[in-house]
Amino acid sequence: MRSALCAILLLTGLLACGGKDDDGDERMSPGQNCQACHNFPMAGTVYATASADSGAGLAGVTVEITDANQTVHTYTTNAVGTFLARTAVPLPLQKAAVIRNGQRVEMGGAPAGDCNRCHTLPAAGGAAGRIHTP
Ligand code: HEC
Ligand code: HEC
Known part of the structure; x- marks a missing residue:
């Protein structure tokens, strides 16, 4: 309820949210499944290795x-390695790629934006572990 209200306030340009009782922001809980609690269209955390x-x-x-x-959406990870989208990304995804120093690893047909x-530990859905760079 409060989140919905905040979203509306933000949209109307009244930056009145982020009050004293905030207990989370985009740097919270890196590596965890954000969508267990949020409905972001896309979120994940990138590491150097799967473990x-x-x-x-x-x-x-x-x-x-x-x-x-076939629209390509580009994100950059923040200070804790998390990337986050708040605008819709039509499913099913065709590809999910991680690029660093000109090298690229990708998965085809990523099932969803969560x-x-x-890609967590312990991993699920057949993943080898965390999303990681080449
Ligand atoms: C166990 C539940 C839980 C998980 C998992 C979780 N969050 Fe949160 N998050 C919260 C709660 C509770 C708040 C505070 C909500 C509020 O202030 O209205 C919050 C607030 C936020 C906010 C600020 C409010 C907003 O919607 O902008 C951001 C951004 C955020 N979380 C990002 C993330 C990201 C990114 C992840 C995953 C890496 C994540 N959260 C994982 C529960 C969770
Ligand atoms: C339903 C489970 C699942 C979800 C959700 C998922 N993946 Fe994956 N991903 C896998 C599996 C399985 C593999 C192949 C095994 C591996 O490399 O971990 C994989 C592989 C990858 C790889 C290649 C890793 C390598 O070493 O070559 C990247 C990059 C990747 N995923 C990124 C993402 C991104 C970004 C998202 C979110 C948009 C995502 N994945 C969502 C299961 C998932």
């Missing part, structure tokens, strides 16, 4: 998501 500690996310990594319409649902 990295949750706090070892990499900043400034490029994540390229190709949506159902990347850390599978």
